[in-house]
Amino acid sequence: MIYESIGSSSAEWAGKSYPAIRETAEADGSLLVVPVGSVEQHGHHLPVATDTILVDAVVHGGSEAAGEDLPILVTPPVWSGFSPHHLPLGGTLSLELEHLKAVLEDVALTGVENGFDAVCFVNGHGGNASLIDAVVSTVGRSTDAEVLGTTYFSLATDEIETLRESETGGMAHGGEYETSLMLHLRPDLVAETEVRRGTPGDEHYEWSDVDLLHGGPLSVYRGFDEYSETGAIGAPELASAEKGARIYDVVTAELAALLVAIHEHNA
Amino acid sequence: MIYESIGSSSAEWAGKSYPAIRETAEADGSLLVVPVGSVEQHGHHLPVATDTILVDAVVHGGSEAAGEDLPILVTPPVWSGFSPHHLPLGGTLSLELEHLKAVLEDVALTGVENGFDAVCFVNGHGGNASLIDAVVSTVGRSTDAEVLGTTYFSLATDEIETLRESETGGMAHGGEYETSLMLHLRPDLVAETEVRRGTPGDEHYEWSDVDLLHGGPLSVYRGFDEYSETGAIGAPELASAEKGARIYDVVTAELAALLVAIHEHNA
């Protein structure tokens, strides 16, 4: 029940009154952050809202690390992502691509109307990533505010590479990276008895993505039921809460640096 | 930060793994509930997420009152509503009507794919109400599941009428009804020093809506900045946490009866 924790961070749009929002928006170098997640199957051990939980946590963590005095506001996470490839397994609520595009455009454009100097999408679901890039262009054409977008697990990859224990492929959907973060942030939602290695099929092309940290030049469409028996891919058995805490620190620090840079660039 | 409280109710879709969701969906008379709110200005004393907070609370309250053994799941609230008339004051994130329609259709249709026998939208924002009705038809044509929709403050209006102290017009946007519920559920988010009577203009036609409990036969479009100086309308000064608790009990009981009826109708 999300109604219980709305407003727990000082940067949360949702918990403020409109005069407070306008005040921040009108400050110099003001920045609106739009977290985008998904609700989709994440194997037997993780809840379906994993991507939304993680991106919401990382964005608020980054925003706090950037400093509470910066004029940054964070919208509620867009939890409805683009996940058609997960539908066959169940547990997934997915928008059509053009509908998610429209939501992101509307949220960003009605948000910046308040006077923000910049808006940055922060994405937490691989299946949304290319759309986020595209929406940066369509929103960018429609506003004078600066428009940016990123996916949190593409940040600070060099440092995180040093933290991993798995080989390439182990930090994939529901693997070492996401499971560690969940063990750190919401261990109560991790079914540890269900943690099982998700074997990526030998169906992969060598050119295609196999890991959150390693994108390849080739995109391939394939239903997740063809990839994995459990719905997860990678090495969740190598995950730990401690590793999650370190990943969280590295990523939020990097995101904080980015948010500060955007603020300064537009101040 | 909504990530902190996801999964706190046993009926929450978001906090479950996909096998658990499928199990509920495949039970006899299973029911998916989609809460729909808004993020829009609610005067100086209430947070912009008021509609989302309230509908989320009422839906989970109703679901719990219906009985935890019933096969009911609740999606995360769709927090992005249709609120163009609130944009001029600020604090509002609004979707275009057709985009909200698309989101509701996609969420409901990918949700029922899991095997639900029925899906019910529960709305918490007046500006969404007619769209909810319309979407019941468009979703209804596209699935064999039974499709229903309601707005929570249209339930149990006779009983709530007995609880009110304000005259007609006092239970409008940010007035006695909503402020009481917020004082009961999230008093920390109510700026009590900012509670002021919102004077509805004499701009009203006698045929048009003036109160959450009293719909009229006439719809009129008007920006909220023409109605009210504060952004709220009605009598929030008559609100109290105790009244909010009673409203909450009445409405969740009525919603529970409806959910049970839907379950039994489709079992």
Added chain:
Amino acid sequence: MIYESIGSSSAEWAGKSYPAIRETAEADGSLLVVPVGSVEQHGHHLPVATDTILVDAVVHGGSEAAGEDLPILVTPPVWSGFSPHHLPLGGTLSLELEHLKAVLEDVALTGVENGFDAVCFVNGHGGNASLIDAVVSTVGRSTDAEVLGTTYFSLATDEIETLRESETGGMAHGGEYETSLMLHLRPDLVAETEVRRGTPGDEHYEWSDVDLLHGGPLSVYRGFDEYSETGAIGAPELASAEKGARIYDVVTAELAALLVAIHEHNA
């Protein structure tokens, strides 16, 4: 053949030349009325255009009662409504919801371009009602003219309640209300030998609509072939031409009062 009677009322847009239309539009407090009906099955005893015939008659009756000197013009009725739930029985021509929305927006917006101060949709088909409400918002955002909408059988319901002989449920689709009006206005199109009570299924929820005069808080989607053997619901056998005349007088008088109020509000 509608070509024979176009222009028979002094308020008809269709029968005028463009200079005459502009003259009215430019007058103080000018008002454009857009009737919206449907072409859908109405049981064995009524023609499929019943909703269009009735809304067209009521709107012109109301306009005449408001006074011929008021600057009011009435477009031809939009006869293509949203009636997917009637398609299985036959006789129905239905638009997709978004297409009807687009038609209403285009007609209203190109109409007010002539200089009208207000535009009011008057609807005659239950299935269109929520869309009319929604379109009031989308058109309202796109023009400086005042935008309003209503459904004629939601007007003057207290008085009509005193005229009825049927119990709740008797004034539903093709029942006592509509059949009486048709017997008054176009008795030649009523197949009196086919008048049969339409039994509403016990499929109804107690929260849902069962009568033109009594809306409930719950919307449910259901094909009309599930409701009724004949396609009609209610008590057409209690209809009479005399009752139709009285209903017509009551409703047109109320609509006239509304049109005058809109005119004065914008003059």
Added chain:
Amino acid sequence: MIYESIGSSSAEWAGKSYPAIRETAEADGSLLVVPVGSVEQHGHHLPVATDTILVDAVVHGGSEAAGEDLPILVTPPVWSGFSPHHLPLGGTLSLELEHLKAVLEDVALTGVENGFDAVCFVNGHGGNASLIDAVVSTVGRSTDAEVLGTTYFSLATDEIETLRESETGGMAHGGEYETSLMLHLRPDLVAETEVRRGTPGDEHYEWSDVDLLHGGPLSVYRGFDEYSETGAIGAPELASAEKGARIYDVVTAELAALLVAIHEHNA
């Protein structure tokens, strides 16, 4: 007020009950005709519904001439056409092109669902003509019924050429052809004192259309206010009711022959 004359022809869909419509639709070689007009300025002497009045009359005349025993039904005329080039003068209600396309597709497809073997659009407005052709393709792909389309003034042009007194250009918008038909069919709606020659500008390219009877290979977009002071083009002063009667006879006979051919082709 169109409600007064609905049902005056035996081929009118609007005035029938649904069982009667299904009976015709299920007959061998059944044909649905969809007349398409416009509501747009037609100079000072003709009403804005001229195109709708004429196509409705011609279609019912053609249908009657084809024989009342043929299984032909005619929908109400789609009176909302595509007339952006007429908007500047006033009196015009125009749909966006894609919205008119959607209306025609929905009307035709929900109509043929009743069991028709063929559907034929008959158009009465030059600005709709190319869209009618295009919609024949899009509807044709979506149904097994045969799909056809024509514009009535492109029929029997050789014979009508012998009836004209004007030179090429005289049978243009609101000119000799349309004014004659109106004088024959609805003389009460013609303001004879306002009949004035509409001078087509010397803005014309030799390759472009200048007359209802003579299409050229070139389309040019131009607002009507650039063409003509009155809004009409051509020689309405050469029009007469007698000529209108002869044009009507020739065109309805040709249309009847076409309808019979379609019926026989699909029987």
Added chain:
Amino acid sequence: MIYESIGSSSAEWAGKSYPAIRETAEADGSLLVVPVGSVEQHGHHLPVATDTILVDAVVHGGSEAAGEDLPILVTPPVWSGFSPHHLPLGGTLSLELEHLKAVLEDVALTGVENGFDAVCFVNGHGGNASLIDAVVSTVGRSTDAEVLGTTYFSLATDEIETLRESETGGMAHGGEYETSLMLHLRPDLVAETEVRRGTPGDEHYEWSDVDLLHGGPLSVYRGFDEYSETGAIGAPELASAEKGARIYDVVTAELAALLVAIHEHNA
């Protein structure tokens, strides 16, 4: 491989740098030409790109004949046409009608942004012709530039009539006209051993089109596999390279005259 010949004509947009394009666009009476073809089956003897090859050649021929000093630029041909009726035979790449419409609008509108005084679509595929007409209107409403459209084989039809050897019907899809042009322009792509008379079915209505030179008043939708065994219709066996050269000269001369007229009209 089209990359080899881009830039071979002095009027080609594609081969120029942007400063050169702006210079031409800013000249007096500047004209942008957008050729539109298709990729669709053309029988066993012609390549699927026939329409694109021919319209590209005719447009550049016309442009050169108009004079290299005129400020005319030609975009690359839009090769993706509207050809659903050809899909069953194979070899066809077809856009949905509304998608082709959008492409033409975007290309024309971003093109004229450079400063052109006029834009003219020149079409080479019968199935696109009505859409071209319609797009002239939609683009025309959105720009101050003059907007025109034509289909090349509707030009100079009187002269070409004198060149033909076939009867009406022989100059249809892949018949005497197109095969002659291809034998003149790209004989290497004509499989002469596969040239066979395509028998148009006796399925034709007398009112419908049967020849590129003779349009009729009736549109009918029919898949090409119902018309013809080979996919072609007409008399390709009467084609010759010499006749193709003469057709080419006549058509490019006429198109040149049209382009000059547009230039002068807008200079």
Added chain:
Amino acid sequence: MIYESIGSSSAEWAGKSYPAIRETAEADGSLLVVPVGSVEQHGHHLPVATDTILVDAVVHGGSEAAGEDLPILVTPPVWSGFSPHHLPLGGTLSLELEHLKAVLEDVALTGVENGFDAVCFVNGHGGNASLIDAVVSTVGRSTDAEVLGTTYFSLATDEIETLRESETGGMAHGGEYETSLMLHLRPDLVAETEVRRGTPGDEHYEWSDVDLLHGGPLSVYRGFDEYSETGAIGAPELASAEKGARIYDVVTAELAALLVAIHEHNA
């Protein structure tokens, strides 16, 4: 004039008759390749069709290197890309994002209808890259064929890195990479006297893309007129035809390997 060189490669869809296309499509492991380019300003020294010329050349080179006996066909390049950020400088023809999406979906889906086992988009324009990824998903959901996508300059980046002379940022829009390829493939279209270093502004964030070979985690929207005086970015002065030949060999070899892998994977 592209009509002159259509059909010059044995893998070209455009130059074939439909029976030949079907034969290839029905072979085992058949693959359809859709090149996607753009027409947009490329500085003063390169033609606006550079992206289309290069992707067309690379795709045909890759296809030839894969072996002429493989069942691979290449559609004409989609030359209309998504380039809104280039419009201010001129020379650009750009589609709206959703329109390009629709074109790619229609081309791919009507193409695979012929019987292909796989379809691969090969993109040549950075601004299209994220859309290509997204379209892989939307097309993938709509067909049983395997759907893939790549951008040619993301292939073999390690090897090309060894060929470069510029620092990071030198292989950007119209820089060392593209100019070298153009000097190798179409030197006649390169204005060597106009080759000037394009200075990327210090407006860059350290997280954003600066080079075709080095993607960063951040997307930023910015018009090209803010980046660069000439419209190009990077080091075209380090380009050479010889380097272009080596880049071409490396990239076509890598693409060939990918095409063979797709063929084998689906055979």
